[in-house]
Amino acid sequence: MSNLIRRETGHAVAVQEQVGQYLTFLVGTESFAVSILDVKEIIEIANVTRVPLTPDYIHGVINLRGSVVPVIDLSARLSRHCSEVSKRSCIVLVAVETSEGSQLIGMLVDEVREILEIPPANIQPAPDFGTDIRTDFIQAMARVDDVFIILLAISRVLSLDELSLLSDLAQSQEHLVANSD
Amino acid sequence: MSELDAALTVFAQEAEELLTDMEDALLSLETKPDDSETINSLFRAMHTIKGSSGLFGFNAIVGFTHEAESVLDKVRNGERGIDAELISVLLDSKDHTAKLIEHCLTQKEAALPASLAADGERLIRQLTGRQTTDMQQSDDSVQLEIEGGGEISVDDNWLISLEFQKDAFRNGMDPLSFIRYLRTLGEIKQILTVAPEMPVGDDMDPESCYLHFKIAFQSDANKQTIEAVFDFASDDCDIKILPPNSKLEEYLNLLNAQDDNHVKRLGDMLVQVGALTQNDVNHALQSQQANVDAEQEAPGKPLGEILVEQHVVQQPLVDQALKKQEQTKQKLASEANYIRVDATKLGHLINLVGELVISSAAMNLIVERHGLSDAGDVAASMNALVSSIRDTALELRMVQIGETFSRFKRVVRDVSKELNKDIELYISGGETELDKTVVEKINDPLTHLIRNALDHGIESPAQRVAAGKPAQGTVQLNAYHESGHIVIQIADDGSGLNSEKILDKALANGLIKPDHDLSQQEIHNLIFAAGLSTKDKATNLSGRGVGMDVVKKNIEALRGSVEIDSIEGEGTTISIRLPLTLAIIDGFMVGTGQDRYIIPLSMVDECIEMNANECEIDEIQHYINLRGQVLPYLRLGDYFHNQIADINRKRESVVVVKFGQTKAGFVVDELHGEHQTVIKPLGKVFERLNGITGATVLGDGNVALILDVQGLIDSAISSKHRKIPAYKP
Structure with missing residues (x-):
């Protein structure tokens, strides 16, 4: 049994090393991709409950089969304007490892495109500058049909420490605003 | 393996x-x-x-x-x-x-x-x-x-009463020979011969035996042996052997020492300790049976009563035996009523009950939406069942806090010895119940607070005497329920908090600035700040200034709060307020705009209409007049989303919440009423969010947020009065 599992994971690693599969999606008009192994599920956008006193990039929380899952507005997280929810909007659910086990987090994206197989030869390290998003959010750049797609470093983009810290800051900012009124 | x-x-x-x-x-x-x-x-x-x-x-x-x-x-x-x-x-x-x-x-x-x-x-x-x-x-x-x-008294003798029947001589019995034989076992102190039935003159039959004997007998033999003397005569003689009073004590002790693994019959118990012989019991049982037969309706006399009446056993022995029997019964009953259950199974059950509550809310919603009047009754009765299942399931995890408390006896004993202080721990309210998961998590903070009280709070005996206090210090642990919460108090009669010392330290650590005007309460609360210890010297017990902030954090993680109340020179009382359970609560749902929020029902005092005529609304000051009292309020929608106040307000309501001694109002647009709220954790992302403690799933599948009443009030207070200096660059 354990042999079998080991072989399977070994297989998965092998695939990743040879030809990685990536989910591409649009944020605004830009294409981004994440490794398919990080993605747990893609769901339609449904009733999102907004959470007060949080920064813009926290879109809200949803009910996923009885669990409450936070949803991050990826556009706002990448320092763009908040995304407008349209009928093409989707939530990509990814699992983020924490010290207390993994937690599901949803990423609000404007459109989910396709799953691409990208050979390692086409993947290049992130440039030191030249993109308008934080360099530590970029895992690598993938060349697909002579167009570069940014592969997002999920662990950085959805870093729980950072998300929870910033929500705190935003709160104090709001207090300041409320205070100065 | x-x-x-x-x-x-x-x-x-x-x-x-x-x-x-x-x-x-x-x-x-x-x-x-x-x-x-x-x-x-x-x-x-x-x-x-x-x-x-x-x-x-x-x-x-x-x-x-x-x-x-x-x-x-x-x-x-x-x-x-x-x-x-x-x-x-x-x-x-x-x-x-x-x-x-x-x-x-x-x-x-x-x-x-x-x-x-x-x-x-x-x-x-x-x-x-x-x-x-x-x-x-x-x-x-x-x-x-x-x-x-060694002092001989009548009380210390066996009392043997022999009532020979008339036919005794004819059956070849010689009372004297028994009495002689009795001598071989001990000393006959006194013998009384009575003949109550002796007829007069010619009616007396010389061949019949009319004599009864009462013997005071001193012997170390047990009752069984003494009875064996009269074994042959048992058919022709009523034998009653009453043990001496000195034996009584022994019997009582033996009774107490009897193992209580199963309930025994009264007779058996007394026979076992030697106070009775099997014959006595059989005899008594026979007469009990006879009584029952004679008076069909009346219940038979209890065996104990009969035994005492027949003078074979003393009243105290019977009482003791009955008491012991009752104790054993109770003990067995309480033992038998416990089932050891895996805590994870219980947790799973409670999760399922939570889902059941949500599903039943969903069903109610559908019944209501479609106006199914006949289904409504069924839904209502199911609703009632679900909520009692919920309560019962939660009760399964309720444990008394007493066990946790009594562990501290040892802590106090050891620590006070180590510190050369004389400290007594008083425990009250040990029967107060709360969720096992909460109990487990409260242990560390409690230990810390108690150690603090022992080390910092209580002074050394010499100092205490000098201050005019008894040399023995006391620490009190108390627990009680208060509106859906449990309050745990740790009180010591030590030196109390020294406000000046705290202020000095806080200034030195840069926690506060010299121009801050702090109330006594606020100064006391500074001890919960990280890195502040007023003890000049750190001991291995406490004094390193780490801990109080951890205590506060741990308690807040349980949706609880800590209050500190101290009078310098007289002592310190720390009150921990915790919710009874972390799983399901009764909530009160309110709405502002599109958003719905849950306020724990236990904190809701009342709801009033926000009416300009009845309440003196002051748009700038944000307080209203509630029957002559000032009630500060918070407009939830505005506060949460920082909207500019809408001029055309709809009919609004004020939910008056009470937390400890503080009262405040939340202004909302809609009141949705009571809601069984299954608390879902919000996860790590929102762990630092003030004012929201969790979320719940509503019947329609949407998520509603649960308000942290105290957090909201606190942040409202800090943003209104203190001008939050910490956030200024």
């Missing part, structure tokens, strides 16, 4: 419980050294651990517990007295046993570390070394007792 592991787990669990019981028993012995039941339980604990360790071949444990057991056996049999010193050694022995068990469980095969072995030997020496002197002492006391008992 796995079966053995499972058995080991059970062993470890059982041993831990037994050792905890043992500690409790030892500590209670300090106040009540003669309680035989407690001594028995001590003995049983050691005995059981020895037995089970033997099963697993843990020879180190067997060797040690055997010594402790033999000492306890001596104590149990009264051969050795119990004193503070022995209790101390036994407490250490208990700790040592725990260490041995841990060692055996973790490093099964490895030999005992030298230090552990040396400890064990030292303890055995202490346990057994005192034994010889104790033995002498107990010998002395035995002699004294004999001397004291």
Whole structure:
């Protein structure tokens, strides 16, 4: 049994090393991709409950089969304007490892495109500058049909420490605003 | 292998419980050294651990517990007295046993570390070394007792009553021969011959026996032996043997010592201790039966009453036996009523009940939406069932806090010895119940607070006397329920908090700035800030300034709060307020705009209409007049989303919430009413979010947020009054 599992994971690693599969999606008009192994599920956008006193990039929380899952507005997280929810909007659910086990987090994206197989030869390290998003959010750049797609470093983009810290800051900012009124 | 592991787990669990019981028993012995039941339980604990360790071949444990057991056996049999010193050694022995068990469980095969072995030997020496002197002492006391008992009194004799029947002579009985034979067993002190039925003159038949004897008899023989003397005569003679009063005590003790593994019949109990013989009981039972037969309706007299009436046993003995019987029954009943359940199974059940609550809310919503009147009744009754299932399921996890409290007896005892202080711990409200998951998490903060009270709070005896206080300091642990919360109080009568010292330290640490005008309460609350300790010297107990902030954080993680109340020179009281459960609460749903929020129902005091005519609305000051009292309020929608106040407000309501002594109003657009709220954690992302404690799933599948009333009030207070200096660059 354990042999079998080991072989399977070994297989998965092998695939990743040879030809990685990536989910591409649009944020605004830009294409981004994440490794398919990080993605747990893609769901339609449904009733999102907004959470007060949080920064813009926290879109809200949803009910996923009885669990409450936070949803991050990826556009706002990448320092763009908040995304407008349209009928093409989707939530990509990814699992983020924490010290207390993994937690599901949803990423609000404007459109989910396709799953691409990208050979390692086409993947290049992130440039030191030249993109308008934080360099530590970029895992690598993938060349697909002579167009570069940014592969997002999920662990950085959805870093729980950072998300929870910033929500705190935003709160104090709001207090300041409320205070100065 | 796995079966053995499972058995080991059970062993470890059982041993831990037994050792905890043992500690409790030892500590209670300090106040009540003669309680035989407690001594028995001590003995049983050691005995059981020895037995089970033997099963697993843990020879180190067997060797040690055997010594402790033999000492306890001596104590149990009264051969050795119990004193503070022995209790101390036994407490250490208990700790040592725990260490041995841990060692055996973790490093099964490895030999005992030298230090552990040396400890064990030292303890055995202490346990057994005192034994010889104790033995002498107990010998002395035995002699004294004999001397004291040497004084002959009528009370100390057996009272034997022989009522021979008329046919006794004809059947070949000679009363005199029995009495002569009785002499061989002891000394007849007095003999009284009565002849109540002796007829007069010719009516007397010389061949009949009219004589009855009452004998005061002194003997060491037991009742059985004495009765055996009259064995032959039993058909022709009514024999009643009443034990001497000195025996009474012995019987009472024996009764107490009887093991209580099963309920015995009264007669059997008395026979077993020797107060009665089987004949007496049979006789009494016969007459009981006869009575029942004679008076069909009336219930038969209790056996005890009959026995006393027949003068075969004294009233106190019967009373004691009945009491013992009742105790045994109760004990067995309480033992039988417990089922050991895996906590994860219980957790799973409670999760399922949570989902059930949500599903039933969804069903109600559909029934309501479609206006199904006939389904409405069914839905309503199911709703009631679901909510009682919910309450019962949550109750399963409720435990009394007393067990947690009594663990601190040991802490206080050890720490006060270490600090050379005389401190007494008083516990009250131990029967207050709260969720097991909360109990587990409250243990560390409580330990910390108590250690603090012992180390910082209570002064040394000399200082106390100088301050005009009794040399003995007291720490009180108290728990009680208050509106859906449990309040745990730790109060000491020590030196209290020194506000100036705290201010100095806080200034030095840069926690506050010199121009801050802080209230007494705010100054006290500074001790919860990280890195602040007023103790000049750090001890290994406390004083490093880490801890109070952790305590506060731990308690807040349980959706609780800490309040501190201190009068310098008189003492400090710390009150911890915790929700009773972390799973499901009764909530009150309100709405602002599109958003819906849940306020814990236990905190909702009342709801009033926000009406300009009734309440003096002051848009700038944000307070209203609630029946003559100032009620500050928070417009939830505005506060949360920072909207500019809408001029055309709809009809609004004020939900008046109460938290401890604070009252405040939340202005909302809609009141949705009560809602069974299954608390879902919001996760790590929102862990620092103030004002929201969790979320719940509503019947329509949407998520509603649960308000943290105190957090909201606090942040409102800090943003209104303090101008939050910490956030200014």
